[in-house]
Amino acid sequence: MSRSLTLGKIDRFYRELRRRKVIRVAAFYIVASWVAIEVASVVFPELMLPKWSVRLVILLAALGFPFVIMLAWIFDITPGGVQRTPEVAAASAKEVVPQAAPPQRSLAVLPFRNIGGDRENEYFCEGLAEDLLIVLSRVQGLRVAARSSAFAFRDDTSDVRTIGEKLNVANVLEGSVRKSDGHLRIAVRLVDTADGYQRWTQVFDRELGDIFAIQDEISRAVFDALDVEIYGAKCPQIVPGTHDIEAYNLYLMGRHQFHKRTEESLRSAVRFFEQATERDPRFALPYSGLADAYALLSASGEGYGPIPVEEAIARAAPMVERALELDPRLAEAHASLGFLDRLRHDSAGAERALRHALELNPDYPMAHAWLGLTLTDLGRLREARAEFERAYEADPLSPIIGSNLGFAQLKSGELEAAREHFRRVIEIAPEFTVAHSGMAHIERKLGRLEKAQEWWERASHINPNRAYYPASLALLQLEAESPQAAEHSVQRAEAISPNDPLIVRARMTVLIAAQRDAELLSFTEDRLEGERSGAETLANAALAQLVTGQPDKALRYYERAGGDLQQWTSDALVWTWRFPHGLHYANALLLTGARERGLALLEEADRLFDRLERDGLVNPDLDYQRAGVLALRGDLEAAATAFQRAVQGGWRTHWWGRRDPTLAALRERKTLSL
Numbered sequence: 001m002s003r004s005l006t007l008g009k010i011d012r013f014y015r016e017l018r019r020r021k022v023i024r025v026a027a028f029y030i031v032a033s034w035v036a037i038e039v040a041s042v043v044f045p046e047l048m049l050p051k052w053s054v055r056l057v058i059l060l061a062a063l064g065f066p067f068v069i070m071l072a073w074i075f076d077i078t079p080g081g082v083q084r085t086p087e088v089a090a091a092s093a094k095e096v097v098p099q100a101a102p103p104q105r106s107l108a109v110l111p112f113r114n115i116g117g118d119r120e121n122e123y124f125c126e127g128l129a130e131d132l133l134i135v136l137s138r139v140q141g142l143r144v145a146a147r148s149s150a151f152a153f154r155d156d157t158s159d160v161r162t163i164g165e166k167l168n169v170a171n172v173l174e175g176s177v178r179k180s181d182g183h184l185r186i187a188v189r190l191v192d193t194a195d196g197y198q199r200w201t202q203v204f205d206r207e208l209g210d211i212f213a214i215q216d217e218i219s220r221a222v223f224d225a226l227d228v229e230i231y232g233a234k235c236p237q238i239v240p241g242t243h244d245i246e247a248y249n250l251y252l253m254g255r256h257q258f259h260k261r262t263e264e265s266l267r268s269a270v271r272f273f274e275q276a277t278e279r280d281p282r283f284a285l286p287y288s289g290l291a292d293a294y295a296l297l298s299a300s301g302e303g304y305g306p307i308p309v310e311e312a313i314a315r316a317a318p319m320v321e322r323a324l325e326l327d328p329r330l331a332e333a334h335a336s337l338g339f340l341d342r343l344r345h346d347s348a349g350a351e352r353a354l355r356h357a358l359e360l361n362p363d364y365p366m367a368h369a370w371l372g373l374t375l376t377d378l379g380r381l382r383e384a385r386a387e388f389e390r391a392y393e394a395d396p397l398s399p400i401i402g403s404n405l406g407f408a409q410l411k412s413g414e415l416e417a418a419r420e421h422f423r424r425v426i427e428i429a430p431e432f433t434v435a436h437s438g439m440a441h442i443e444r445k446l447g448r449l450e451k452a453q454e455w456w457e458r459a460s461h462i463n464p465n466r467a468y469y470p471a472s473l474a475l476l477q478l479e480a481e482s483p484q485a486a487e488h489s490v491q492r493a494e495a496i497s498p499n500d501p502l503i504v505r506a507r508m509t510v511l512i513a514a515q516r517d518a519e520l521l522s523f524t525e526d527r528l529e530g531e532r533s534g535a536e537t538l539a540n541a542a543l544a545q546l547v548t549g550q551p552d553k554a555l556r557y558y559e560r561a562g563g564d565l566q567q568w569t570s571d572a573l574v575w576t577w578r579f580p581h582g583l584h585y586a587n588a589l590l591l592t593g594a595r596e597r598g599l600a601l602l603e604e605a606d607r608l609f610d611r612l613e614r615d616g617l618v619n620p621d622l623d624y625q626r627a628g629v630l631a632l633r634g635d636l637e638a639a640a641t642a643f644q645r646a647v648q649g650g651w652r653t654h655w656w657g658r659r660d661p662t663l664a665a666l667r668e669r670k671t672l673s674l
Contacts, residue, residue: 127252164193413618
């Protein structure tokens with residue numbers, strides 16, 4: 001048995017003794033017994049009692065000790081009377097080792113309560129707690145629950161024991177704020193989650209201008225209460241990078257809006273962050289906030305807004321540069337850079353920046369989550385899954401982090417585990433529609449297309465301004481052989497955001513499925529912008545040429561786009577429809593006589609597919625794309641087998657199979673059931 005496991009068992013046993021109040025009862029019994037023995041030794045001789053009577057008291061006290069300890073372990077004295085102490089829920093049968101007790105140096109900072117009824121002060125209360133959380137999370141030796149997990153208990157009536165179990169923390173820092181005419185009264189208390197015992201409490205009466213000093217006082221008091229070891233015996237300063245109270249307030253308001261993650265709230269966050277930088281141009285955090293907000297407002301398929309990706313990058317890039325210039329060691333800024341590099345399709349740069357962010361702050365959940373997405377882009381699914389799990393461990397109640405882990409499980413074929421994660425996210429945040437899309441994908445994989453459509457419609461109803469949902473519904477309706485319904489859904493999506501890459505692809509799918517080839521060619525070529533055309537725009541135009549029988553022109557467009565199979569592997573990797581342009585590029589090379597180059601690209605595809613399978617990817621689109629590779633190589637028997645395997649695994653994109661150029665030879669042999 002390892003030393004860490006032994007220490008873990010000792011720690012869990014100690015925590016259970018405290019939870020059942022055994023230590024407290026034992027201490028009380030020992031003190032009471034000592035008093036009784038002292039009294040007996042003085043009083044009994046005066047009463048002429050025999051000498052052995054004092055020894056009898058000592059013996060009875062010793063014999064009673066184990067019985068008292070046993071009763072303390074079994075029963076609790078509660079307001080409702082003496083009750084049996086509730087057992088800790090048994091571990092799941094799937095768990096190898098029971099969950100360890102939380103480390104003593106761990107806490108969750110709950111949002112401070114706003115006393116006084118002025119709703120405009122809520123952002124201040126939330127922001128004050130959040131800044132304490134940020135500062136405390138940077139202290140070595142102290143584990144702090146992530147913001148979204150801790151703040152999920154904002155309106156929750158759970159007691160501290162429940163909060164401690166859900167967040168796996170030993171302590172909770174909670175407080176209240178009364179703000180009036182520039183005066184603050186902040187009451188703070190540190191509570192032990194094992195027994196609800198207040199370890200420390202204090203009230204701060206200050207002027208509003210002293211807010212940074214108050215944060216410093218509160219944090220230092222928490223350090224003392226937890227006996228956290230600080231390097232150099234010096235606590236870090238709490239000033240968050242500005243001495244301008246108005247800039248700080250604007251930043252808090254921006255962050256309050258940012259965490260809601262809707263288009264409207266993100267635009268509001270941008271306004272507040274911009275105002276914060278105007279008040280104090282040397283305040284680094286709002287610049288990082290601006291970069292993230294612009295990135296999330298992009299029409300990237302994973303964003304929440306309609307801003308074209310190139311424009312979002314152009315807005316975000318200077319903000320990241322400014323944040324890093326002001327504070328080169330700001331982990332949030334390096335994570336923002338990584339997320340921005342991912343939007344640029346610079347996966348290697350994104351990985352470097354995100355890993356550096358985690359070196360600066362290993363517990364930053366979004367850096368883990370964004371690194372997981374980047375590794376997914378690179379086809380390194382096993383590593384990506386580990387990052388999603390680390391993010392979830394750090395922030396288990398974050399809707400986006402829970403959804404990311406759900407999608408990772410979905411890729412591995414763990415449908416029920418994924419469903420449970422999406423269900424929990426919807427329970428925590430009913431308006432967070434990313435989890436609804438996850439449910440839609442699960443129902444689609446199970447062949448329950450009507451159920452899947454219901455989830456897409458529900459997401460679209462909750463978030464009517466996001467074109468992603470009607471576009472995804474259109475793709476599902478094509479699978480259900482409902483082309484008119486798909487046309488209507490694409491029109492809905494185009495009315496919201498016609499330039500979103502997914503909406504462009506959705507329009508192409510409708511035109512391809514309906515064999516409206518003239519419209520397809522016109523649609524894709526009209527989107528070209530000469531030398532400024534982006535890679536995906538060129539690739540879409542190339543595919544249109546290939547589908548309509550013009551491989552020479554298709555190859556010219558693909559050459560201009562730059563061949564990159566790994567970025568163009570279709571939704572074998574992602575859950576947003578993408579044409580597998582890498583395979584079509586190989587096809588164009590073969591059809592135009594560049595056979596050696598085409599076969600080399602197909603070999604690269606084979607290596608990629610093998611790695612994805614080793615990493616546990618379970619997706620019928622992978623078998624479908626293998627069929628395309630084999631057909632292009634001329635191995636039609638193996639291609640037909642791979643195609644049947646895809647159908648048996650749940651592939652049902654028949655509209656595409658009827659037109660896919662990579663399967664032309666199989667269609668000619670009439671071996672496909674389409």
